Amino acid sequence: MINKLIKKIEKTHAPIVVGLDPMLDYVPEHIKAAAFKEHGETLEGAAEAIWQFNKAIVDATYDLIPAVKPQIAMYEQFGTEGVKAYQKTVDYCHSKDLVVIGDVKRGDIGSTSAAYAVGHLGKVQVGSKKLSAFDEDFATVNPYLGSDGIKPFLEVCKEEKKGIFILVKTSNPSSGEFQDRLIDGRPLYEYVGEKVAQWGEEVMGDNYSYVGAVVGATYPEIGKVLRKVMPKSFILVPGYGAQGGKGADLVHYFDENGLGAIVNSSRGIIAAYKQEAYASFGAEHFADASRAAVEAMIKDIDGALQAR
Numbered sequence: 001m002i003n004k005l006i007k008k009i010e011k012t013h014a015p016i017v018v019g020l021d022p023m024l025d026y027v028p029e030h031i032k033a034a035a036f037k038e039h040g041e042t043l044e045g046a047a048e049a050i051w052q053f054n055k056a057i058v059d060a061t062y063d064l065i066p067a068v069k070p071q072i073a074m075y076e077q078f079g080t081e082g083v084k085a086y087q088k089t090v091d092y093c094h095s096k097d098l099v100v101i102g103d104v105k106r107g108d109i110g111s112t113s114a115a116y117a118v119g120h121l122g123k124v125q126v127g128s129k130k131l132s133a134f135d136e137d138f139a140t141v142n143p144y145l146g147s148d149g150i151k152p153f154l155e156v157c158k159e160e161k162k163g164i165f166i167l168v169k170t171s172n173p174s175s176g177e178f179q180d181r182l183i184d185g186r187p188l189y190e191y192v193g194e195k196v197a198q199w200g201e202e203v204m205g206d207n208y209s210y211v212g213a214v215v216g217a218t219y220p221e222i223g224k225v226l227r228k229v230m231p232k233s234f235i236l237v238p239g240y241g242a243q244g245g246k247g248a249d250l251v252h253y254f255d256e257n258g259l260g261a262i263v264n265s266s267r268g269i270i271a272a273y274k275q276e277a278y279a280s281f282g283a284e285h286f287a288d289a290s291r292a293a294v295e296a297m298i299k300d301i302d303g304a305l306q307a308r
Contacts, residue, residue, distance in 0.1 A: 001137045001161055003206050015254070022270060026271040056287040062097075064291070070103060072103060100137050100138070106142065113148070141166050143166050143167060157211070170238070227253055272293035
């Protein structure tokens, strides 16, 4: 799957991923009104609203982008109905030939980790059959329980030729409370990066491993260091736009061919119509505003890569 992701990035010239993280507040009133009219102000109504919101944004942007990243918590908050909307979103994105990164941040050990890996990336045994459940192409994984939490994912990645992005240095302000702690004079995130590179050697694609890393856009100097620590790991870069990251900050995350990283923007794209720059589209044309935000992001990152 890492090979497919790279080919789609090369085809679109857009090393970006749209984060489908639909808070109900992001959904325009006319979408919510239609869903609530059909299902009432219920969890089912909320799930229908976010599904219709997602579908419109995907329809408006799928030809520009290689991948999407739905954050499962935004769906789980609506219970089983929300999880159904998550599944519909994953399936619909696949129907548009998009690579789907399931932002699930799983991190456990033993049979529990194996069950997470099978549920999101693999196939579960049901009687005489093996069936896919969520069937994302990549999943995000928390490494802080050690190799016991990662190895079950590696096994599934080998079987299915899918991938994972391991949290190394996250974009949130308090990430340094643990991730920056010095061990023998070096920050913890460097040790985690070294493990990511090591794990990745077990599951290589043509040029990059199936094992990638999450490194926030808000720490560009750290990204520069980690690019060298993990030369064969694709880097998923959150924190662009709404969290302050911009194209000029990100050039060191990429290799000399403009590959090696994929930059995420969530509310900066899906809620673009709420921003002053795209307010002229109005809520009725929210998906067109999202397309315009994608085009601006592509231009920003491409310009930065060309200028380096």
